Amino acid sequence: MTEKDSFYFYSKTFPEILHKTNSSLIFTTYQAGKTIILSSKDGKTLRKFARAMKRPMGMAFSKDLKKMAIAEKSEITVFHDNKNLAKTFPPSPNLFEHLYLPRVTFKTGIVDTHEMVYGENELYFVNTLFSIISKTSDSYHFEEYWRPPFITSLSPDxxxxxxxxxxxxxxxxxxxxxxxxxxxxxxxxxxxxxxxLMDIKDNKVLLDNLGMPHSPVYFNESIYFLQSATGELCVYNLKTKEVKCLKKFKGFVRGLEVTEEYIFVSMSKIRSSSKTFGKLPIAENETKCGIEIVDRKSGKSKASLFYTDKIVEIFGLKFLNNTNSIGILTNEDPLQDKCVSINENHNYWLKPKSKKE
Structure with a gap:
């Protein structure tokens, strides 16, 4: 049985899982120019919250989930969760349990930022245009952290x-x-x-001959990753060196989250007009855009959501465990400069000035 909205449909188990885990899914779609958050209050229906952004792609959350970073066309914005301001959100108090406010924006230039991670209080991002891993910088557009050993020079190529x-x-x-x-x-x-697939600690190639690999995730001495060209979810056991395909999807898979019980996979439709992707093995059959939730151990599908219109490509996907009812204020939001946060005990929404003033 599925539930339908105006341009997407989902299995009844999709909101059930989000409600059971009191969690949210957040994904970016550069094609539609939005960052979208999905959650469920009752386990029966989905709650959707969307924010318009300029070509959003990579996302990262700090380990405590207090910081969120989102990469757009030429910048990376860091947001901070403020539960106190969420409780008194002017349009609708208590609409959100978490409200992410923009704090810092790094101007990276148009470097085609892909995935990002927070590690040891640093924000690292894949600088695809320059073929390196970068760190954010307040002096330059970025700081080089690592480059593949075969990349001999730094250039935007x-x-x-x-x-x-x-x-x-x-x-x-x-x-x-x-x-x-x-x-x-x-x-x-x-x-x-x-x-x-490479280990950058010693520049060792762990796996080669992969079909457009994306979205590696380290979990329990294994690396889960996607082969986008074939639509496969794979896992590489670091101890046994065994590679296993857990499931094949009907889409260009990109965006992966792994938990003890579930694996969350996002996928995109293939553009038939694309010279690069139109002839991929996965493009031989009709492809879909959406999100599937599968059992981590068996690889069997447990829930799904698919778009029928408007959204045809998804880039990044994050699962926020025990984090529900999330709101985001962007730099363009009219309310983002109407609040002041000083510390945990002092947070204010500024009162609008009267016309007389």
Whole structure:
């Protein structure tokens, strides 16, 4: 049985799982220019909250979930959760339990920022245009942190399409890329199955011949990742070196979260007009845009949500455990400069001035 909205439908188990875990899903869609949050108050219906942004892609949350970073076209904005201001939110007090307010914006330039992570109080991001992992900087557009050993020079050429980044012990550790190329846009000329998964601690290639790998996640001595070209969810056991395909999806999979019980996977429709993606193996059949929740151990589907209109591509996906009713104020929101937060005990919504003043 499915529930329908104007341009998407979902299984009844989708809100049930979010309600059971008192959690939210947040995803970005650069195609539609929005960051969208899904949750459920009753376990029967979905609650959706959306904010317009300029080509949003990568997201990162600090370990305590107090900080959230979202990458847009040429900048990364850091938001901070303020529960006190959420309680007194002027349009509707107590509408949100968590309200993320913009605090700092880093001007990165248009570097095609992909995935991001918070580690050891630092924000790291995949700088795809320059083929490196970067850190934010208040002096320059970015600071180089790591580059693949085969990248001989720093240049804005998207040589290998570096895209995914995973933490281990709160440090950047595993990355995915489409090819080991040092030529400008070299990955486009490479085979579809030229992708690699690499350990950046010792620059060791863990897996090669992958089909456009994305979204690595380290969990329980294994690395979960997606092969977008084939629509596969895979897991690599670091101890046994075994690779297993858990499930195949009908979409260009990109966006992955792993918990003890569930795996959350987002997918996009393939653009038939695309010279790069239109001939992929996954494009042979009709593709879908949406989110599936699968059992981590069995790989069986437990819930799903699919879009029928308006949204055809999803980039980033985050699962916020025990975090419900989330709101975001962007830099363009008329309310973002109508509040003042000094510390935990002093938070204010400014009163509008009268016309006489």
């Amino acid at each position: 998207d040589k290998c399409h570096l895209n995914g980044l995973a933490l281990r012990d709160q440090k950047p550790r595993y990355v995915t890329m489409f090819a080991s190329s040092d030529e400008p846009n070299g990955w486009r000329a490479s085979s579809v199955n030229s992708g690699i």
